[in-house]
Amino acid sequence: MKTYLGVDVGSVTTKLVLINENYDLVASIYSRTQGNPVDMIKKGLQEIRNQMPQEAQIAGVATTGSGRQLAGVMLRADLVKNEITAHAVAAMHYVPDVQTIFEIGGQDSKIIIVRDGIVVDFGMNSVCAAGTGSFLDHQAERLNIRIEDFGSHAMRSQNPARIAGRCTVFAESDMIHKQQMGYPTDDIVYGLSQSLVRNYLNNVALGKAILPKMVFQGGVAFNQGIIKAFNETFHTEVFVPPHNELMGAIGAAMLVHEEMRDDHRKSSFAGFGISNTEYKISSFICKACPNLCEISQIAMDGKVLARWGARCDMWDRIDKK
Amino acid sequence: MSKVGIPRALLYYQYYPVWRSFFEHLGAEVVTSPPTNRTILTAGISRAVADTCLPVKVFLGHTMSLIGKCDYIFIPSMTSFGKKTYNCSKIIGLPxxxxxxxxxxxxxxxPNIDLEKGRWYFYHQIYKLASRFTSNSVKMKKAIDVAWQKQLAYRKKMSDEKITSNQALFDLYGSSHSASSQKNPQGNLTIALLGHPYITNDEYLNxxxxxxxQNMGANVLTSxxxxxxxxDAAATRAVGExxxxxxxxxxxxxxxYTEMKVDGIITxxxxxxxPDSMMIVWVEHRAKETKTPFLPLSLDEHSSGGAMLTRLEAFLDMIKRKGTKLPTPTPAYC
Structure with a gap:
């Protein structure tokens, strides 16, 4: 059985999926990156191997997410794809008549506009992480509730507090004020959910033609409070696909399937052995010019595999031994 | 020989040849600041007042790097280039x-370049400037004529050869005016990149x-x-005066470029x-009308270009995948 591995290394979580030629999910891993993508990829790969059926073999590997370059080098991926394309492809598979995709992840959020199965426009949050999962994570911590319980608190709210959503710092002072006014936690939590949705629609989705069917995916789509806030805003049901948190990885796997089939290529996958390989990530400052670029590099057994962070081509060439 | 410093920022990219040639014909030596780098940006930010924009901060950094290397620094107040057409207040007030x-x-x-005030005012300003270097009015006249011819040739070179200001300046003045962008590949994807030349040409900022x-296979067209x-004519067609x-x-x-039916527009x-906050919205509307894919990008002091690359990749993917649908085996859900 031919299977395709999709790896989505995000800022907060790392996702690995294995799909077969019919795009069915064969195995999947969802775990926190914990600031250590290399170990998470290694661990995840081990897990995938354990879940993988005997007869399955890897016919293609794709990486996506903000850590896609790193993961791509480690796994010797056949395809390194940006997360927008990956998310769109997966959503269109699960919901063929989708017209709008909301995706909210750990540190970025995007909206993708689809018409007749073709991406026609997209938007992404700018500099700030307001309106993303990190915002909720921070506020949950402040309120001393677990992020997993955030949704159930929100669902119990009777009279949501109105909280400024433009900026995390403003939201925080607004929230403290509402706490001091005596609002119960449930109302504050749902108020935060509404402010996140408002922020998202006013920034990321500004000027986009939002039409049903709407799909909501990414890790934040686990949160019932946010789903409720979306539904109330649009007076319609926002659809959360199964595996909402894995969509990026699934999309990447689908794309590599498409590419391998079209090109009749053989996968360059590094193999499951890399779980036992030592990778060393280091960084240094290049002093060749006044730009003082911060270069990071990944090495395996003392051999440099790739470098990033330069503003010129000087460090792009890697001596192949 | 007196030295005139020209900061490599803002209107430099549009007017460097006319400025340089003018001063050289008056017998001065022109010193130009190096391409923008981290030191220049940091220096500029440290001295700028809080509300200025990034290009002005960069400009100040370039000016600072010229201090001690020249006798004069040339910072014209480019107020108006035509009837009722004004520049941004920050550029007018730059000196x-x-x-x-x-x-x-x-x-x-x-010098205050304000064509709204008429031709004589303009000549007077140039005369005042030139008299610092010479009292010979024939020499002045010649400097003006030669410089203006240089400018026209420069402008024509860019549109004839379809190259950026950076590349044209490299061709004219050599290695100190480097450019990493190449001549356009013969890709089948054409993208118009719209923005002020001082942003589209400053490779550190952008x-x-x-x-x-270009590495992703696109032909890039700039203004x-x-x-x-x-x-000029297209602008009049679009918005009148x-x-x-x-x-x-x-x-x-x-x-x-939308009339030319480019595959996408990036601002x-x-x-x-x-000014951009209005002009870019106009372009966005125009792109929508003509169904041209549109991606707005805004720059600040970010030192990492990763977020920009993600957007560029996704934008080109969107255009390239137009019409490609994945074969969907029986929809699994809903």
Whole structure:
């Protein structure tokens, strides 16, 4: 059985999926990156191997997410794809008549506009992480509730507090004020959910033609409070696909399937052995010019595999031994 | 021989040949600051008042790097280039802004180029400037004529050869004017990159956007690659009489390139740019009308270009995948 591995290394979580030629999910891993993508990829790969059926073999590997370059080098991926394309492809598979995709992840959020199965426009949050999962994570911590319980608190709210959503710092002072006014936690939590949705629609989705069917995916789509806030805003049901948190990885796997089939290529996958390989990530400052670029590099057994962070081509060439 | 410093920022990219040639014909030596780098940006930010835009901060950094290397620094107040067409207030006030925040600056040469006030005012300003270097009026006249011819040739070179200001300056003045963007590949994807030349050409600020787009297989067209008359006319077609100095570069080029049916439009602006906030919205509407894929990018002091690359990749993917649908085996859900 031919299977395709999709790896989505995000800022907060790392996702690995294995799909077969019919795009069915064969195995999947969802775990926190914990600031250590290399170990998470290694661990995840081990897990995938354990879940993988005997007869399955890897016919293609794709990486996506903000850590896609790193993961791509480690796994010797056949395809390194940006997360927008990956998310769109997966959503269109699960919901063929989708017209709008909301995706909210750990540190970025995007909206993708689809018409007749073709991406026609997209938007992404700018500099700030307001309106993303990190915002909720921070506020949950402040309120001393677990992020997993955030949704159930929100669902119990009777009279949501109105909280400024433009900026995390403003939201925080607004929230403290509402706490001091005596609002119960449930109302504050749902108020935060509404402010996140408002922020998202006013920034990321500004000027986009939002039409049903709407799909909501990414890790934040686990949160019932946010789903409720979306539904109330649009007076319609926002659809959360199964595996909402894995969509990026699934999309990447689908794309590599498409590419391998079209090109009749053989996968360059590094193999499951890399779980036992030592990778060393280091960084240094290049002093060749006044730009003082911060270069990071990944090495395996003392051999440099790739470098990033330069503003010129000087460090792009890697001596192949 | 007195030395005149020209900061490599803002209107440098559009007018360097005329400025340099003018001063050289008057017998002065021209010193140019190096391409923007981290030291220059950091220096500029440290001295700028809080509300200025990124390009002005960079400009101040360039000016600071010239201090001690020249007798004069040339910072014209480029007010108006035509009837009722004005520049951004920050560009008009540039000599005064610089004087106020950099008191250690050598003498600032600040002719006021204001064509709204008529031809004689313009000549008077140039005469005043030139008299610092010579009292010979024949020499002055010649310097003006030669410099203006140089400028026209420069502008024509960019539109004839379809190259950026950076590349044209490299061809004219050699290695100190480097450019990492190449001549366009013969890709089948054409992208118009709209923005002020001082942003589209400053490879430090824009994270080498042209180079990256070309590496992803796109032909990149900027406003200087279209003939000036064409984008001027296009701007008039689009909005009637223009009132901002940069309207031809953004609205004009937007109109011109959508008429040419490019595959996509990317706008590149600095965070907090007043004129852009209106012009870019105009381009966005135009892109929607003509069903041209559109990506707005805004730049600030980010030192990593990663987020920009993600957007560029996704944008080109969107265009390339137009019409490709994945074969969908029986929809699994809903």
């Amino acid at each position: 005064n802004i610089t004087r106020a925040v950099l008191p250690e600056c050598p003498i600032i040469l600040d 994270h080498r956007i042209i180079y990256h787009l 200087e690659m279209a003939p000036q008359t064409a984008i 223009t009132h901002w100095a940069f309207e031809p570069d953004i609205i004009g080029a937007g109109q011109y 590149l602006s600095a965070f907090g740019c007043g």
